[in-house]
Amino acid sequence: MKKKITVLLTVLVMLVASIGVMAAFTGCTDTENEFKVGVLHINPVTSTSGYTYAHQQGIVYAQTELGLKDSQILIKDNLPDDQTDQINAAIEELIAEGCNMIIGTSFGYMEEMQNYAKQYPEIIFSHGTGYLDTYGEGQNNNMNNYFGRIYQVRYLSGLVAGLTTKTNNIGYVVARGTDTAECTSGVNAFALGVQAVNPEAKVHVMILNSWYDLVNERGYADTLIESYNCDVVTQHCDTNGPSASAKEHNVYSIGYNSDMALAVADKGVERDPSVLTSVLWNWGAYYKPAIETAMKCFDENGNFVSIDAWKEFDNYYGDYTDGLYKLAPLSENCAEGTAEIVALVEEIMAKGTDDWDVFTNTALSFVKGEDGKYSVVRSQRQLMDNEGNAINDVTVANITGEMPYWVAGVEVHNK
Amino acid sequence: MNNAIMQIIFTFGEAIRRGTPLLLGTTGEILNEKSGSLNLGVEGTMAVGAITGALLGLATSSMFLALLGAFVGGMFCGLIYAFLTITLKANQNVTGLAITIFGSGLCLFLGETLKSTNKFPAYTTEFFNAMTSGGIPLLKDIPYIGTLLFSYNALVYIAIVIALIVWFYITKTKSGLRMRAAGENPAAADSVGINVDAERYKNIIIGSGIMGLGGVYMALFINNGLWNTDWISGYGWIAVALVIFANWSSARAIWGSYFFGLLLALKSRMPSLASAFPSILSWTTEIPTELFDALPFIVTILVLAISSMKKNKKTGSPAGLGLNYFREER
Numbered sequence: 085m086k087k088k089i090t091v092l093l094t095v096l097v098m099l100v101a102s103i104g105v106m107a108a109f110t111g112c113t114d115t116e117n118e119f120k121v122g123v124l125h126i127n128p129v130t131s132t133s134g135y136t137y138a139h140q141q142g143i144v145y146a147q148t149e150l151g152l153k154d155s156q157i158l159i160k161d162n163l164p165d166d167q168t169d170q171i172n173a174a175i176e177e178l179i180a181e182g183c184n185m186i187i188g189t190s191f192g193y194m195e196e197m198q199n200y201a202k203q204y205p206e207i208i209f210s211h212g213t214g215y216l217d218t219y220g221e222g223q224n225n226n227m228n229n230y231f232g233r234i235y236q237v238r239y240l241s242g243l244v245a246g247l248t249t250k251t252n253n254i255g256y257v258v259a260r261g262t263d264t265a266e267c268t269s270g271v272n273a274f275a276l277g278v279q280a281v282n283p284e285a286k287v288h289v290m291i292l293n294s295w296y297d298l299v300n301e302r303g304y305a306d307t308l309i310e311s312y313n314c315d316v317v318t319q320h321c322d323t324n325g326p327s328a329s330a331k332e333h334n335v336y337s338i339g340y341n342s343d344m345a346l347a348v349a350d351k352g353v354e355r356d357p358s359v360l361t362s363v364l365w366n367w368g369a370y371y372k373p374a375i376e377t378a379m380k381c382f383d384e385n386g387n388f389v390s391i392d393a394w395k396e397f398d399n400y401y402g403d404y405t406d407g408l409y410k411l412a413p414l415s416e417n418c419a420e421g422t423a424e425i426v427a428l429v430e431e432i433m434a435k436g437t438d439d440w441d442v443f444t445n446t447a448l449s450f451v452k453g454e455d456g457k458y459s460v461v462r463s464q465r466q467l468m469d470n471e472g473n474a475i476n477d478v479t480v481a482n483i484t485g486e487m488p489y490w491v492a493g494v495e496v497h498n499k
Numbered sequence: 500m501n502n503a504i505m506q507i508i509f510t511f512g513e514a515i516r517r518g519t520p521l522l523l524g525t526t527g528e529i530l531n532e533k534s535g536s537l538n539l540g541v542e543g544t545m546a547v548g549a550i551t552g553a554l555l556g557l558a559t560s561s562m563f564l565a566l567l568g569a570f571v572g573g574m575f576c577g578l579i580y581a582f583l584t585i586t587l588k589a590n591q592n593v594t595g596l597a598i599t600i601f602g603s604g605l606c607l608f609l610g611e612t613l614k615s616t617n618k619f620p621a622y623t624t625e626f627f628n629a630m631t632s633g634g635i636p637l638l639k640d641i642p643y644i645g646t647l648l649f650s651y652n653a654l655v656y657i658a659i660v661i662a663l664i665v666w667f668y669i670t671k672t673k674s675g676l677r678m679r680a681a682g683e684n685p686a687a688a689d690s691v692g693i694n695v696d697a698e699r700y701k702n703i704i705i706g707s708g709i710m711g712l713g714g715v716y717m718a719l720f721i722n723n724g725l726w727n728t729d730w731i732s733g734y735g736w737i738a739v740a741l742v743i744f745a746n747w748s749s750a751r752a753i754w755g756s757y758f759f760g761l762l763l764a765l766k767s768r769m770p771s772l773a774s775a776f777p778s779i780l781s782w783t784t785e786i787p788t789e790l791f792d793a794l795p796f797i798v799t800i801l802v803l804a805i806s807s808m809k810k811n812k813k814t815g816s817p818a819g820l821g822l823n824y825f826r827e828e829r
Contacts, residue, residue, distance in 0.1 A: 090587070127728075128611060128728075130611050130612075130614075130615040131611075131615075290767070290770060291788060292788065293787065293788045293789050293792075294792070297792075298722065298727050298729055298730075298732055299517075299721055299722075299732055299763070300766050300767050302721070302722070302723070303513065303764070303766070303767035303768075304767045306513070306767065307509075307767045307768055307770065307771050310509050310771075311506055311509060311768075311770075311771030311774075311775075312771065323725075323727055324725050324727075325722075325723075325725075328622070328722075328723040328725055329723075332723065347725065348622055348723075348725065349621065349622070350621060350622060350623050351620075351621040351622075351623050352621075497770035497771075497773075497774070497784065498769070498770045498784055498786075498788055499784065499785060499786065499787050499788060
C-alpha cells in the first residue's frame with residue numbers, strides 16, 4: 085500500500101511540475117493573422133556555442149531587425165536529423181500552428197522538408213546545407229536551399245596559420261573526408277591560404293568520420309600536436325576540444341562555428357590569446373533578407389498571394405559580399421603583418437567572386453614594400469592535388485558540387 | 500627510432516588516460532555487484548559525479564573539492580538506487596536504467612542552464628596545470644620511463660590505489676567477506692546474523708561514490724572542464740561490461756581498463772604509430788576510422804560471448820546478483 089501511494093505521489097508531482105512548465109512556456113495569445121516562421125534546430129536552442137547557436141543568433145537578429153514578435157517565431161529544437169518520425173511530427177506541428185515559412189537548419193531535414201513543400205505550395209520552405217529544392221517547371225518553387233562559400237574565410241584563416249606557425253606543421257581535425265565537399269573545400273582553401281604565405285608549411289589532416297565526437301576531437305588534436313609537431317591546429321567539427329588541447333600544450337588553435345577564444349578563456353580573461361582567430365558564420369545575413377522576402381509572398385492578413393518574390397533565393401550560395409561569414413578578432417599571438425595581409429585579401433573578396441576566388445588558377449602572394457606596407461601580387465599557377473595530379477576542374481564547389489581530392493601540401497593521416 | 504619509441508609511449512599514455520575513468524567506474528560497479536546489486540546506473544551516476552565535481556572544482560579551483568563533490572554526487576545516486584531496490588524492492592535493472600536517464604538528464608540540465616545564463620564556472624589554466632602537468636616530481640624527468648609511468652595527473656594514481664584497496668577489502672578482510680556473503684546468498688548471510696540490507700546499502704553508496712570520481716575525471720581531464728552535452732559518452736556502459744571482463748576483481752580491472760583505454764585511444768593514435776612504423780603498420784591507414792569507433796564495443800561483445808561459453812565454475816559472479824532479498828520469503 086505504502087508503495088502504491090509513493091508511486092502515485094511521484095506521478096502526481098511530476099504531472100503538476102510538467103503542466104506548470106508547459107503553462108509558463110506557452111502563453112496563449114491571439115496570433116491567427118500574423119506571418120509566422122517555424123525553425124527546426126538539431127541542438128538545444130539554449131546552446132551557447134557551436135552550430136545551433138550560430139543559426140539561432142541569425143534568427144534572433146532577423147527577428148529584431150524585422151520587428152517580429154516572439155509569437156511569430158516558432159522553434160522546434162533538439163530534433164535529431166536522422167529521426168524521420170520526429171522531423172515529420174515537428175513539421176506537421178509547425179504547419180498546424182499556422183507557419184507561413186519553415187526554416188530547417190540541419191542537413192538531415194532535407195527530404196522531409198521537400199515532401200511537405202510538395203504538399204503545401206502556400207508555405208515557404210528554406211533548407212540549409214542540403215541540395216534538394218522544389219524549383220523547376222511545374223513545381224511549387226516554394227523550397228530553396230541555402231549555404232555559403234565558407235571556404236573563403238577558411239582561406240583567410242589559412243593565411244593566419246601559415247604566417248604564425250614556426251614548426252611549419254599545421255593540424256586540421258575534420259569531420260569527414262573526400263565524400264563531403266563542405267569539408268574538403270574547407271581544408272583545401274585553408275591549405276591554399278597557408279601556402280600563399282608559407283610554401284614550406286604542411287597541413288596534417290585527421291578525419292573523424294563523425295560530426296560530433298567529443299572525446300576524439302580532442303584526442304586527434306593531442307596526436308597532431310604531440311606526434312606531428314603541429315603548433316597550430318584548426319578544426320571542422322563541433323566542439324571546443326581542439327582549442328582546449330592546443331591551449332594545454334601551449335600551442336595555437338583556430339576555431340570554427342563559434343568564437344573559441346571565448347570558450348576556452350580563463351576566469352577574468354575575456355578572450356584567450358592561444359586562439360588565433362575563429363571562422364564564424366553570420367547567418368543573420370541570410371535569415372533577414374530571406375524572411376523579409378518570404379513575407380512579400382503574403383498579404384498583411386497572412387494570406388498567400390504569390391510565390392514570385394521567393395524565386396530570387398533559388399540555390400542561395402552566399403559569399404563574402406553578403407556578410408554571411410567572417411573571421412573573429414585576431415589574437416595578439418598572430419605573427420607581425422597578419423592583420424594587414426588578411427585585410428588585403430578581405431578587400432579582394434569584397435569585390436565578389438568574379439574578380440578573384442580561392443579555387444582558381446590565380447595565386448595570391450604578398451610582398452612587403454620599402455615603406456613596410458604589404459601589396460598583393462597575382463600570378464598564374466596550376467592547382468595540383470596531393471597525389472601529384474593536375475586539377476583542371478577548378479570551378480568552385482557549389483552547393484551540389486563535389487571536391488573529391490585534397491590539394492598539394494595536405495597530408496591525410498587516416499581514412 | 501627515438502621518435503618511434505615516443506609514439507608507443509604516447510599511445511600507452513593515452514590508453515592510461517582514457518582507461519582511468521573506466522577503472523573508477525568498474526571498481527565502483529564491482530562493489531555494487533559483489534554485494535548483490537546489478538546497478539546499470541553507472542553512466543548516470545558518473546554524469547552526476549561529473550557535474551557536481553566539475554562545478555565545485557571549477558568554482559573553487561580546488562582539486563580536493565572537485566573530488567569530494569564528485570564522490571558525494573555519486574553517493575547521492577547510490578542512495579536513490581539503494582532506497583528504491585532495497586527498501587522499496589524495485590526491480591534492479593529498471594531502477595539502474597532510471598538512474599542512468601535521471602543522472603544524464605540532471606547533468607545536461609544543470610550544465611545547459613548554467614551555460615545559457617553564463618554562470619558555468621570558467622576554465623582556469625592554473626587549476627589544470629596544477630593537476631595535469633603535475634606528474635611525480637623528479638621521477639617524471641627520467642627519459643621514456645618517466646613519461647610512461649610518472650607523468651599523469653593525480654587521479655590516475657588515486658584510481659589505482661582505490662582499485663587495490665577495494666580488491667584487498669573484498670578478498671582479504673572480514674567485512675569484505677560479509678558483503679560477499681550478502682551478494683552470494685543473502686538468506687544464508689541473514690541466518691548467521693549479517694544485516695544484508697545494511698551491507699548492500701553501504702557498498703552501493705560507496706561504490707557509486709567511486710563511479711562519481713570516474714565522472715569528474717571525464718569532465719575535467721577528458722573534456723578539459725569545458726561544458727559539452729555528453730561528458731560521459733558511453734564510458735559508463737563499457738564499465739558495466741568491464742566488470743565481467745575483470746571477473747569481478749578490481750585488481751584485474753586495472754589492466755582490463757587500460758586495455759579498453761588502448762582500444763579507445765587507437766582511433767586517434769593509430770595514424771602516428773603507422774607513420775612511426777611504416778613497414779609494419781602502414782596498412783592500418785586504410786582502415787576506416789568507424790571501425791576504431793566500434794572496436795571497444797566489438798571486443799565487449801567478444802568478451803561477453805567467450806566468458807559465457809567458459810565451463811569454468813570459478814567465475815567471480817555472485818550467485819545472488821540482480822536478485823532483491825525478501826526476508827519474509829526466505
